[in-house]
Amino acid sequence: MTTATLPASSTRSQAALLVFLLPATLWLSIFFLLPLGIVLLYSLLGQGGNAGVNWQFTLGNYQQLLTPVYLGIFWRSLGLALLTTVICVLVGYPLAFFIVRQSATWRSLLLLLVIIPFWTNFLVRTYAWIILLRQQGVINTVLESVRLVDAPLPLLFTPLAVTIGLVYGYLPFMVLPLYSTLERFDFTLVEAAQDLGANDLRTFSRVVLPLTSRGIVAGCLLVFIPSVGAFITPDILGGAKTVMVGNLIQNQFLKALNWPLGSALSMALMALILIPVLAYFRVSEQQAGGRV
Amino acid sequence: MDKLAVELVEVFKLFKGPGGTDATAVNGIHLQIQDGEFFSLLGPSGCGKTTTLRMIAGFEQPSRGEIFIHGQPMAGRPPFHRSVNTVFQNYALFPHLTVAQNIAFGLEMDNLPKAQVRRRVGDMLALVRLEGKENAYPRQLSGGQQQRVALARALVKQPEVLLLDEPLGALDLKLRKEMQIELKHMQQQVGITFVFVTHDQEEALTMSDRIAVMHQGNVLQVGSPVDIYERPADAFVAGFIGESNFLAGQVAERNHQEAVVLVDNHLPIRVSLEDALVNIGHAVTLVLRPEKATLHSPGSCTEHCWAGTVEETLYLGTDTRYVVRLTDKSRIVVRNQNLHASDAQNFPPGSPVHVGVHPSALRILAAS
Incomplete structure (x- = not known):
């Protein structure tokens, strides 16, 4: 419903708004939308020589994705990412809860301990796990010397190793949003629940959990999304047996030089991520709308 | 002889101070609260009245001494095993639940059948005059209404003792005065023992059957409002009251x-x-x-x-x-x-x- 004339100051502030938005819009267009468009375009073209393209429109790339090999890799990526996310919740929530209940000095110290790994290069941290997990690595050496095992366990180059690497790498992304939510949580609600007859378990499930669900979901998104598309961790810790979508894409672009296929894989990965994220936003909007 | 609703026998509470020293919040107090009376703990900030209330509720355990509720020793019993309910200073209403769900919470913890829960919630809403607000959320209510929900939520469980921790503090003066009278009438109507914590001596004088004046962890005097006012035991009581x-x-x-x-x-x-x-x-x-x-x-x-x-x-x-x-x-x-x-x-x-x-x-x- 438009009215006759807007006051002059309003049009001026609208113009100012557009000017402020221009750099960001320009940046996003050139460095995000444009490349995205190119990738979408490439996914529909045929493979040409030397990482080039054959200007013939085809759905063949997408058809290749539907073969068992590729589907299997997608499935595994999804599974490992979900497993990583679940483990991060199960480990991260108690950790965040514990930190929040400490005194101020201890809290800062513990949070620092959670963040310090970020100051080290991600590659270096991932390589460190090789030293721990390989056959002559630290873990196996300790287990053998204590006679818990007879032969070294094959820990490296397994889905287990990849999961460990992903959980280790992304746990802080779960802990920090959870900590933030828990810090704002009113703990007198816990006392109120106990006063009304709820034991610890029921207090947690009926009061604490529902009111911190926002933090959990935020943490899950921050862990799941990068995990699905991870390629460094499965590359270093997974070996040839644990290939994930990220590795596939990397392969197609850098080794096989099949950019159209790589593009199709990328679009498929995006869809894989966008669908749950959009579903989450739709659900949380509904919840927010229903409340007011 | 009626059993005492609440009895505290030589109860101490010490907290660890910052330098490793102990701070004595409650210093060996004796209290005897009669069944069905409106009993107030009155004193300035830091006198130990809230700590005492929390020990009766079970949120803190006494460092020494015993607490009895209707003769039952409460040592080691967590809050959810005491038939005592609390109205908190900041109300502590569950923000993700409606008014009706808030009130029903305690009854659901007792695993009562749904029909009974609904009936008792309805009765309580009528008692606190909030009919029609069943499906509202706490953030949609005024301070006075939230306070009444907190009261309803605690009373619906028909506790042996109701504890109130400065519940009227956040209300404006006129509403406060109204609620004082309303609470007093409600207590007389319901007949439950109320233990009321406040720093406002006028409030205590208005509402209480008996008052315990506290200062620095000690109970200086226990008596009816007239006793406390006309026959103060010492200079502090005389100066604090009126x-x-x-x-x-x-x-x-x-x-x-x-x-x-x-x-x-x-x-x-x-x-x-x-x-x-x-x-x-x-x-x-x-x-x-x-x-x-x-x-x-x-x-x-x-x-x-x-x-x-x-x-x-x-x-x-x-x-x-x-x-x-x-x-x-x-x-x-x-x-x-x-x-x-x-x-x-x-x-x-x-x-x-x-x-x-x-x-x-x-x-x-x-x-x-």
Whole structure:
């Protein structure tokens, strides 16, 4: 419903708004939308020589994705990412809860301990796990010397190793949003629940959990999304047996030089991520709308 | 003989201080709260009243001593195993639940059938006059309404004792006064023992059957509002409850019923000896409530008159408050009702006056 004339100051502030938005819009267009468009375009073209393209429109790339090999890799990526996310919740929530209940000095110290790994290069941290997990690595050496095992366990180059690497790498992304939510949580609600007859378990499930669900979901998104598309961790810790979508894409672009296929894989990965994220936003909007 | 609703026997609570030292929040107190009474814990911030309440609720365990509820020892029992419910200072309503769900929470913890839960929630909503608000969320309610939900949520479980931790603190004055009366009536209607924590002595006097005045972890006096006000046990109670005048002096004469105290070495004042054990020569402190003295123009005061000069007047609508200088050292505050509209202008500052004080209006506090 438009009215006759807007006051002059309003049009001026609208113009100012557009000017402020221009750099960001320009940046996003050139460095995000444009490349995205190119990738979408490439996914529909045929493979040409030397990482080039054959200007013939085809759905063949997408058809290749539907073969068992590729589907299997997608499935595994999804599974490992979900497993990583679940483990991060199960480990991260108690950790965040514990930190929040400490005194101020201890809290800062513990949070620092959670963040310090970020100051080290991600590659270096991932390589460190090789030293721990390989056959002559630290873990196996300790287990053998204590006679818990007879032969070294094959820990490296397994889905287990990849999961460990992903959980280790992304746990802080779960802990920090959870900590933030828990810090704002009113703990007198816990006392109120106990006063009304709820034991610890029921207090947690009926009061604490529902009111911190926002933090959990935020943490899950921050862990799941990068995990699905991870390629460094499965590359270093997974070996040839644990290939994930990220590795596939990397392969197609850098080794096989099949950019159209790589593009199709990328679009498929995006869809894989966008669908749950959009579903989450739709659900949380509904919840927010229903409340007011 | 009725069993005591709540009994505290030599209860201590110590907290670890920052330097590793212990801070004594509650210092060996004894309390006996009768069944069905409205009992208040009154005192300034930091006196230990909230800590005491939390120990009764089970959120803190006493460092030493025992707590009994209807004769049952509460040692080691967590809050969810005590038939005691609390109305919190900040209400602590569950923001993700509706009013009805909040009230129903405690009943659901008891695993009551749904129909019964619905009925009792409905009854409680009627009692606190919030019918129609079942499906509202706490953030949609005013402060006063939230407070009533908190009350309903605690009362619906029909606890043996209801604990209230300064529940009226966040309300504006008028609403506060209304809620004080409403709470008092509700307690009489429901018949449950209320233990009410407040720092507002007027509030305690209005609502309570009995009051325990606390200071620095100790219970200084327990009694009815009249007892506390008219017969304060010590200087702190006299000063904390209402306004008091303190006059220091020495006992010059005494007989069976009265003594003459020489205030500031030259003002003789006659005091009724109710239960005070003093002898000639003792240094004592006299307490006088401002409303128990009358102000007269010189010459019109008939007996027990002290001469003085008005220093300040303060018009309070119902009364006028005068500060009268009696001697070089002592001033007293006198409050007289404004019975006639002109009363407020009778004694402007500077007027010579006679203060009339009957000996029974004064009390002797134990010499310190």
